[in-house]
Amino acid sequence: xxxxxxxxxxxxxxxxxxxxxxxxxxxxxxxxxxxxxxxxxxxxxxxxxxxxxxxxxxxxxxxxxxxxxxxxxxxxxxxxxxxxxxxxxxxxxxxxxxxxxxxxxxxxxxxxxxxxxxxxxxxxxxxxxxxxxxxxxxxxxxxxxxxxxxxxxxxxxxxxxxxxxxxxxxxxxxxxxxxxxxxxxxxxxxxxxxxxxxxxxxxxxxxxxxx
Amino acid sequence: xxxxxxxxxxxxxxxxxxxxxxxxxxxxxxxxxxxxxxxxxxxxxxxxxxxxxxxxxxxxxxxxxxxxxxxxxxxxxxxxxxxxxxxxxxxxxxxxxxxxxxxxxxxxxxxxxxxxxxxxxxxxxxxxxxxxxxxxxxxxxxxxxxxxxxxxxxxxxxxxxxxxxxxxxxxxxxxxxxxx
Numbered sequence: 001x002x003x004x005x006x007x008x009x010x011x012x013x014x015x016x017x018x019x020x021x022x023x024x025x026x027x028x029x030x031x032x033x034x035x036x037x038x039x040x041x042x043x044x045x046x047x048x049x050x051x052x053x054x055x056x057x058x059x060x061x062x063x064x065x066x067x068x069x070x071x072x073x074x075x076x077x078x079x080x081x082x083x084x085x086x087x088x089x090x091x092x093x094x095x096x097x098x099x100x101x102x103x104x105x106x107x108x109x110x111x112x113x114x115x116x117x118x119x120x121x122x123x124x125x126x127x128x129x130x131x132x133x134x135x136x137x138x139x140x141x142x143x144x145x146x147x148x149x150x151x152x153x154x155x156x157x158x159x160x161x162x163x164x165x166x167x168x169x170x171x172x173x174x175x176x177x178x179x180x181x182x183x184x185x186x187x188x189x190x191x192x193x194x195x196x197x198x199x200x201x202x203x204x205x206x207x208x209x210x211x
Numbered sequence: 212x213x214x215x216x217x218x219x220x221x222x223x224x225x226x227x228x229x230x231x232x233x234x235x236x237x238x239x240x241x242x243x244x245x246x247x248x249x250x251x252x253x254x255x256x257x258x259x260x261x262x263x264x265x266x267x268x269x270x271x272x273x274x275x276x277x278x279x280x281x282x283x284x285x286x287x288x289x290x291x292x293x294x295x296x297x298x299x300x301x302x303x304x305x306x307x308x309x310x311x312x313x314x315x316x317x318x319x320x321x322x323x324x325x326x327x328x329x330x331x332x333x334x335x336x337x338x339x340x341x342x343x344x345x346x347x348x349x350x351x352x353x354x355x356x357x358x359x360x361x362x363x364x365x366x367x368x369x370x371x372x373x374x375x376x377x378x379x380x381x382x383x384x385x386x387x388x389x390x391x
Protein backbone atom coordinates (compact mmCIF):
# COMPACT_ATOMS: atom_id res chain seq x y z
CA UNK A 1 0.00 0.00 0.00
CA UNK A 2 2.70 2.47 0.98
CA UNK A 3 4.59 1.34 -2.12
CA UNK A 4 1.63 2.37 -4.29
CA UNK A 5 1.31 5.65 -2.41
CA UNK A 6 4.94 6.60 -2.96
CA UNK A 7 4.56 5.62 -6.62
CA UNK A 8 1.58 7.96 -6.91
CA UNK A 9 3.47 10.76 -5.21
CA UNK A 10 6.41 10.22 -7.54
CA UNK A 11 4.08 10.28 -10.55
CA UNK A 12 2.43 13.50 -9.35
CA UNK A 13 5.81 15.16 -8.85
CA UNK A 14 6.92 14.03 -12.30
CA UNK A 15 3.75 15.45 -13.89
CA UNK A 16 4.13 18.73 -12.00
CA UNK A 17 7.76 19.04 -13.09
CA UNK A 18 6.78 18.22 -16.65
CA UNK A 19 4.09 20.89 -16.63
CA UNK A 20 6.47 23.42 -15.14
CA UNK A 21 9.05 22.62 -17.81
CA UNK A 22 6.42 22.79 -20.54
CA UNK A 23 5.11 26.16 -19.40
CA UNK A 24 8.62 27.50 -19.06
CA UNK A 25 9.41 26.41 -22.59
CA UNK A 26 6.15 27.84 -23.81
CA UNK A 27 6.91 31.26 -22.39
CA UNK A 28 10.29 31.10 -24.09
CA UNK A 29 8.66 30.24 -27.40
CA UNK A 30 6.12 33.00 -26.96
CA UNK A 31 8.86 35.57 -26.57
CA UNK A 32 10.39 34.63 -29.89
CA UNK A 33 7.03 34.84 -31.62
CA UNK A 34 6.23 38.20 -30.03
CA UNK A 35 8.30 40.44 -32.35
CA UNK A 36 5.60 40.60 -35.03
CA UNK A 37 3.04 41.76 -32.48
CA UNK A 38 2.74 45.39 -31.43
CA UNK A 39 4.38 45.98 -28.07
CA UNK A 40 4.47 48.80 -25.57
CA UNK A 41 8.24 49.02 -25.75
CA UNK A 42 9.50 51.90 -27.83
CA UNK A 43 12.27 51.30 -30.29
CA UNK A 44 14.39 53.89 -31.98
CA UNK A 45 15.08 57.56 -31.43
CA UNK A 46 17.28 60.31 -32.81
CA UNK A 47 20.63 59.15 -34.17
CA UNK A 48 23.68 60.56 -35.93
CA UNK A 49 25.68 58.17 -38.11
CA UNK A 50 27.72 58.10 -41.32
CA UNK A 51 26.21 56.62 -44.46
CA UNK A 52 28.07 54.40 -46.92
CA UNK A 53 28.84 57.44 -49.06
CA UNK A 54 30.76 58.95 -46.16
CA UNK A 55 28.09 61.57 -45.45
CA UNK A 56 26.95 62.39 -41.94
CA UNK A 57 23.27 61.55 -41.52
CA UNK A 58 20.73 62.09 -38.77
CA UNK A 59 17.39 60.42 -38.16
CA UNK A 60 15.72 63.77 -39.00
CA UNK A 61 16.70 63.40 -42.64
CA UNK A 62 14.58 60.33 -43.04
CA UNK A 63 11.32 61.83 -41.79
CA UNK A 64 8.55 61.37 -44.37
CA UNK A 65 9.69 57.88 -45.29
CA UNK A 66 9.06 54.52 -43.75
CA UNK A 67 12.29 53.08 -42.41
CA UNK A 68 13.29 49.48 -42.04
CA UNK A 69 16.20 49.48 -39.63
CA UNK A 70 18.28 46.36 -39.15
CA UNK A 71 21.68 45.68 -37.67
CA UNK A 72 24.54 43.48 -38.81
CA UNK A 73 28.10 43.56 -40.15
CA UNK A 74 29.76 42.92 -43.47
CA UNK A 75 31.93 40.02 -42.25
CA UNK A 76 28.84 38.21 -40.99
CA UNK A 77 29.06 34.76 -42.56
CA UNK A 78 25.50 33.52 -42.68
CA UNK A 79 22.70 35.59 -41.18
CA UNK A 80 23.32 39.12 -42.51
CA UNK A 81 23.70 38.22 -46.21
CA UNK A 82 20.51 36.23 -45.93
CA UNK A 83 18.69 39.15 -44.31
CA UNK A 84 19.96 41.61 -46.92
CA UNK A 85 18.96 39.29 -49.74
CA UNK A 86 15.54 38.69 -48.21
CA UNK A 87 15.04 42.44 -47.77
CA UNK A 88 15.97 43.07 -51.41
CA UNK A 89 13.50 40.41 -52.58
CA UNK A 90 10.77 41.86 -50.35
CA UNK A 91 11.33 45.32 -51.88
CA UNK A 92 11.10 43.80 -55.37
CA UNK A 93 7.79 42.21 -54.45
CA UNK A 94 6.42 45.54 -53.21
CA UNK A 95 7.02 47.08 -56.63
CA UNK A 96 6.49 50.85 -56.75
CA UNK A 97 5.35 50.96 -53.13
CA UNK A 98 8.95 50.23 -52.14
CA UNK A 99 9.75 53.88 -52.94
CA UNK A 100 8.03 54.85 -49.69
CA UNK A 101 10.50 52.76 -47.69
CA UNK A 102 14.15 53.43 -46.88
CA UNK A 103 15.94 50.32 -45.62
CA UNK A 104 18.89 51.09 -43.31
CA UNK A 105 21.57 48.48 -42.61
CA UNK A 106 23.38 49.64 -39.47
CA UNK A 107 26.80 48.11 -38.82
CA UNK A 108 27.57 46.83 -35.35
CA UNK A 109 31.20 46.49 -36.46
CA UNK A 110 32.35 50.10 -36.96
CA UNK A 111 35.94 48.98 -36.44
CA UNK A 112 36.01 47.08 -39.75
CA UNK A 113 32.97 48.51 -41.52
CA UNK A 114 34.17 51.80 -42.92
CA UNK A 115 31.81 53.65 -45.29
CA UNK A 116 33.83 52.28 -48.24
CA UNK A 117 33.55 48.65 -47.08
CA UNK A 118 29.84 49.14 -46.45
CA UNK A 119 29.26 50.77 -49.84
CA UNK A 120 30.82 47.87 -51.74
CA UNK A 121 28.99 45.33 -49.63
CA UNK A 122 25.52 46.83 -49.70
CA UNK A 123 25.70 47.51 -53.45
CA UNK A 124 26.05 43.77 -54.04
CA UNK A 125 22.62 43.24 -52.54
CA UNK A 126 20.48 46.23 -53.36
CA UNK A 127 21.22 49.87 -54.17
CA UNK A 128 18.06 50.90 -52.30
CA UNK A 129 19.57 49.77 -48.99
CA UNK A 130 21.65 52.43 -47.24
CA UNK A 131 24.53 51.21 -45.11
CA UNK A 132 25.22 53.17 -41.92
CA UNK A 133 28.22 53.13 -39.64
CA UNK A 134 29.86 55.61 -37.27
CA UNK A 135 32.12 55.88 -34.28
CA UNK A 136 31.93 53.12 -31.68
CA UNK A 137 29.99 55.52 -29.46
CA UNK A 138 27.51 56.51 -32.19
CA UNK A 139 26.84 52.86 -33.04
CA UNK A 140 26.44 52.02 -29.36
CA UNK A 141 23.93 54.85 -28.99
CA UNK A 142 21.74 53.80 -31.92
CA UNK A 143 21.90 50.16 -30.79
CA UNK A 144 20.78 51.23 -27.33
CA UNK A 145 17.87 53.19 -28.78
CA UNK A 146 16.68 50.10 -30.65
CA UNK A 147 17.40 47.73 -27.73
CA UNK A 148 19.85 45.92 -29.97
CA UNK A 149 22.29 43.53 -28.35
CA UNK A 150 25.69 43.00 -29.96
CA UNK A 151 28.72 41.29 -28.59
CA UNK A 152 32.10 40.53 -30.09
CA UNK A 153 33.17 36.87 -29.98
CA UNK A 154 36.91 36.56 -30.70
CA UNK A 155 38.29 33.44 -32.38
CA UNK A 156 41.75 31.88 -31.95
CA UNK A 157 43.11 33.42 -35.12
CA UNK A 158 42.91 37.15 -34.54
CA UNK A 159 39.44 37.54 -36.01
CA UNK A 160 36.05 37.84 -34.43
CA UNK A 161 32.39 37.37 -35.10
CA UNK A 162 29.61 39.41 -33.58
CA UNK A 163 26.47 37.96 -32.13
CA UNK A 164 23.72 40.49 -32.52
CA UNK A 165 20.02 41.17 -32.61
CA UNK A 166 18.82 40.39 -36.13
CA UNK A 167 15.26 41.67 -35.70
CA UNK A 168 14.13 44.34 -38.19
CA UNK A 169 12.33 47.50 -37.09
CA UNK A 170 9.71 49.28 -39.14
CA UNK A 171 9.45 52.98 -38.35
CA UNK A 172 6.72 55.28 -39.63
CA UNK A 173 7.17 58.45 -41.69
CA UNK A 174 6.91 60.39 -38.39
CA UNK A 175 9.94 58.50 -37.08
CA UNK A 176 7.87 56.53 -34.60
CA UNK A 177 8.21 52.80 -34.13
CA UNK A 178 5.54 50.74 -35.89
CA UNK A 179 6.43 47.08 -35.89
CA UNK A 180 9.09 44.43 -35.34
CA UNK A 181 9.80 42.06 -38.19
CA UNK A 182 11.23 38.73 -37.03
CA UNK A 183 14.60 37.79 -38.56
CA UNK A 184 13.32 34.43 -39.79
CA UNK A 185 10.61 36.06 -41.94
CA UNK A 186 10.71 35.22 -45.64
CA UNK A 187 10.63 37.93 -48.30
CA UNK A 188 6.98 37.11 -48.99
CA UNK A 189 6.11 37.50 -45.33
CA UNK A 190 7.99 40.80 -45.08
CA UNK A 191 6.36 42.14 -48.25
CA UNK A 192 2.96 41.12 -46.89
CA UNK A 193 3.56 42.82 -43.51
CA UNK A 194 4.79 45.98 -45.20
CA UNK A 195 1.94 46.08 -47.70
CA UNK A 196 -0.56 45.73 -44.85
CA UNK A 197 1.05 48.65 -43.01
CA UNK A 198 1.30 50.88 -46.07
CA UNK A 199 -2.34 50.17 -46.98
CA UNK A 200 -3.53 50.73 -43.41
CA UNK A 201 -2.12 54.22 -43.37
CA UNK A 202 -3.48 54.90 -46.87
CA UNK A 203 -6.94 53.84 -45.64
CA UNK A 204 -6.70 56.12 -42.60
CA UNK A 205 -5.81 59.06 -44.82
CA UNK A 206 -8.75 58.36 -47.11
CA UNK A 207 -11.03 58.22 -44.07
CA UNK A 208 -9.76 61.60 -42.86
CA UNK A 209 -10.26 63.19 -46.25
CA UNK A 210 -13.94 62.29 -46.21
CA UNK A 211 -16.19 65.22 -45.08
CA UNK B 212 16.10 42.76 -63.46
CA UNK B 213 19.77 42.45 -64.30
CA UNK B 214 20.39 41.32 -60.75
CA UNK B 215 17.66 38.73 -60.97
CA UNK B 216 19.13 37.31 -64.16
CA UNK B 217 22.53 37.31 -62.49
CA UNK B 218 21.15 35.41 -59.54
CA UNK B 219 19.49 32.82 -61.74
CA UNK B 220 22.73 32.39 -63.65
CA UNK B 221 24.57 31.90 -60.38
CA UNK B 222 22.10 29.34 -59.22
CA UNK B 223 22.48 27.45 -62.49
CA UNK B 224 26.22 27.71 -62.23
CA UNK B 225 26.02 26.32 -58.72
CA UNK B 226 24.02 23.36 -59.96
CA UNK B 227 26.46 22.64 -62.75
CA UNK B 228 29.55 23.00 -60.60
CA UNK B 229 28.05 21.11 -57.71
CA UNK B 230 27.32 18.13 -59.89
CA UNK B 231 31.05 17.68 -60.23
CA UNK B 232 31.56 17.58 -56.48
CA UNK B 233 29.40 14.51 -55.95
CA UNK B 234 31.43 11.41 -55.29
CA UNK B 235 31.94 9.77 -58.67
CA UNK B 236 32.25 6.15 -57.58
CA UNK B 237 29.35 3.93 -56.62
CA UNK B 238 27.10 6.60 -55.14
CA UNK B 239 24.50 4.15 -53.88
CA UNK B 240 26.56 2.80 -50.99
CA UNK B 241 28.56 5.90 -50.18
CA UNK B 242 28.00 9.29 -48.67
CA UNK B 243 27.24 11.92 -51.26
CA UNK B 244 27.75 15.65 -51.05
CA UNK B 245 25.88 18.09 -53.24
CA UNK B 246 25.09 21.78 -53.54
CA UNK B 247 28.37 22.86 -52.01
CA UNK B 248 28.88 26.62 -52.16
CA UNK B 249 30.42 29.50 -50.28
CA UNK B 250 29.69 33.20 -50.30
CA UNK B 251 32.27 35.74 -51.32
CA UNK B 252 33.53 37.74 -48.35
CA UNK B 253 34.44 41.41 -47.98
CA UNK B 254 38.22 42.03 -48.05
CA UNK B 255 38.32 42.75 -44.32
CA UNK B 256 36.55 39.51 -43.36
CA UNK B 257 38.63 36.86 -41.65
CA UNK B 258 35.95 34.19 -41.60
CA UNK B 259 33.77 32.62 -44.23
CA UNK B 260 31.02 30.02 -44.39
CA UNK B 261 30.54 26.99 -46.63
CA UNK B 262 27.17 25.35 -47.18
CA UNK B 263 26.47 21.90 -48.56
CA UNK B 264 24.12 18.95 -48.42
CA UNK B 265 25.37 15.60 -47.14
CA UNK B 266 23.41 12.42 -47.72
CA UNK B 267 24.24 9.12 -46.05
CA UNK B 268 23.20 6.07 -48.10
CA UNK B 269 20.50 3.69 -46.89
CA UNK B 270 22.03 1.27 -44.42
CA UNK B 271 24.82 3.57 -43.29
CA UNK B 272 24.56 6.14 -40.57
CA UNK B 273 27.68 8.21 -40.09
CA UNK B 274 28.96 11.35 -38.49
CA UNK B 275 30.84 14.34 -39.90
CA UNK B 276 33.53 14.78 -37.26
CA UNK B 277 35.89 17.30 -38.82
CA UNK B 278 36.61 19.40 -41.90
CA UNK B 279 40.02 20.44 -43.14
CA UNK B 280 40.94 23.08 -45.70
CA UNK B 281 44.08 24.87 -46.73
CA UNK B 282 41.97 28.01 -47.31
CA UNK B 283 41.85 28.85 -43.60
CA UNK B 284 43.80 28.49 -40.38
CA UNK B 285 41.05 26.41 -38.87
CA UNK B 286 37.76 24.86 -39.93
CA UNK B 287 34.87 24.45 -37.54
CA UNK B 288 31.36 23.11 -37.65
CA UNK B 289 28.85 25.74 -36.61
CA UNK B 290 25.22 26.01 -35.84
CA UNK B 291 23.35 29.32 -36.07
CA UNK B 292 20.91 29.89 -33.29
CA UNK B 293 18.24 32.52 -33.23
CA UNK B 294 16.74 33.21 -29.82
CA UNK B 295 14.68 36.26 -28.95
CA UNK B 296 15.82 37.76 -32.23
CA UNK B 297 19.51 37.39 -31.37
CA UNK B 298 21.67 35.57 -33.92
CA UNK B 299 24.49 33.56 -32.42
CA UNK B 300 26.91 30.97 -33.71
CA UNK B 301 27.79 27.90 -31.77
CA UNK B 302 30.71 25.60 -32.48
CA UNK B 303 29.62 21.96 -32.56
CA UNK B 304 31.70 18.78 -32.36
CA UNK B 305 30.02 16.73 -35.07
CA UNK B 306 27.03 16.48 -37.40
CA UNK B 307 25.03 13.26 -37.20
CA UNK B 308 24.06 11.69 -40.50
CA UNK B 309 21.11 9.33 -40.32
CA UNK B 310 21.01 6.61 -42.97
CA UNK B 311 19.27 7.58 -46.18
CA UNK B 312 18.66 11.15 -44.99
CA UNK B 313 19.98 14.39 -46.46
CA UNK B 314 21.39 16.90 -43.98
CA UNK B 315 21.37 20.39 -45.36
CA UNK B 316 23.93 22.93 -44.20
CA UNK B 317 22.49 26.31 -45.16
CA UNK B 318 22.71 29.95 -44.07
CA UNK B 319 19.87 29.58 -41.59
CA UNK B 320 21.20 26.53 -39.77
CA UNK B 321 24.39 24.53 -39.89
CA UNK B 322 27.51 25.55 -41.76
CA UNK B 323 31.18 24.85 -42.16
CA UNK B 324 33.07 27.85 -40.81
CA UNK B 325 36.42 28.82 -42.25
CA UNK B 326 38.19 30.61 -39.40
CA UNK B 327 41.19 32.77 -40.24
CA UNK B 328 40.88 32.89 -44.04
CA UNK B 329 44.30 32.98 -45.72
CA UNK B 330 42.76 35.33 -48.27
CA UNK B 331 39.22 36.64 -48.77
CA UNK B 332 36.85 34.42 -50.71
CA UNK B 333 36.26 35.94 -54.13
CA UNK B 334 33.46 35.18 -56.51
CA UNK B 335 34.64 32.59 -59.02
CA UNK B 336 37.23 31.05 -56.66
CA UNK B 337 37.13 27.37 -55.87
CA UNK B 338 38.23 26.05 -52.52
CA UNK B 339 38.83 22.47 -51.49
CA UNK B 340 37.49 20.96 -48.30
CA UNK B 341 38.27 17.56 -46.86
CA UNK B 342 35.28 16.23 -44.98
CA UNK B 343 36.21 13.68 -42.32
CA UNK B 344 33.53 11.11 -41.54
CA UNK B 345 33.69 8.79 -38.56
CA UNK B 346 33.06 5.63 -40.59
CA UNK B 347 33.54 6.63 -44.21
CA UNK B 348 36.86 8.41 -43.74
CA UNK B 349 38.01 11.40 -45.78
CA UNK B 350 36.21 12.89 -48.73
CA UNK B 351 37.42 15.77 -50.85
CA UNK B 352 34.89 18.35 -52.00
CA UNK B 353 35.43 21.26 -54.32
CA UNK B 354 33.41 24.33 -53.39
CA UNK B 355 32.63 27.18 -55.80
CA UNK B 356 32.60 30.67 -54.30
CA UNK B 357 29.45 32.47 -55.39
CA UNK B 358 28.62 36.17 -55.09
CA UNK B 359 28.12 37.70 -51.64
CA UNK B 360 24.42 38.01 -52.46
CA UNK B 361 24.00 34.43 -53.63
CA UNK B 362 20.99 32.56 -52.31
CA UNK B 363 20.89 28.88 -51.55
CA UNK B 364 21.12 26.97 -54.82
CA UNK B 365 18.49 24.53 -53.58
CA UNK B 366 15.66 26.92 -52.85
CA UNK B 367 16.02 30.15 -54.79
CA UNK B 368 12.27 30.82 -54.59
CA UNK B 369 11.82 30.12 -50.88
CA UNK B 370 9.49 27.28 -51.77
CA UNK B 371 9.16 26.03 -48.22
CA UNK B 372 9.86 29.23 -46.30
CA UNK B 373 6.43 30.07 -44.92
CA UNK B 374 2.67 30.36 -45.30
CA UNK B 375 2.25 29.40 -48.95
CA UNK B 376 -1.46 28.88 -48.25
CA UNK B 377 -1.88 32.49 -47.28
CA UNK B 378 -0.25 33.76 -50.42
CA UNK B 379 -2.37 31.39 -52.55
CA UNK B 380 -5.45 32.82 -50.87
CA UNK B 381 -4.32 36.31 -51.74
CA UNK B 382 -3.83 35.36 -55.36
CA UNK B 383 -7.29 33.86 -55.32
CA UNK B 384 -8.83 37.12 -54.11
CA UNK B 385 -6.97 39.14 -56.66
CA UNK B 386 -8.28 36.94 -59.43
CA UNK B 387 -11.84 37.28 -58.16
CA UNK B 388 -11.48 41.03 -58.18
CA UNK B 389 -10.34 40.97 -61.76
CA UNK B 390 -13.33 38.88 -62.73
CA UNK B 391 -15.72 41.31 -61.07
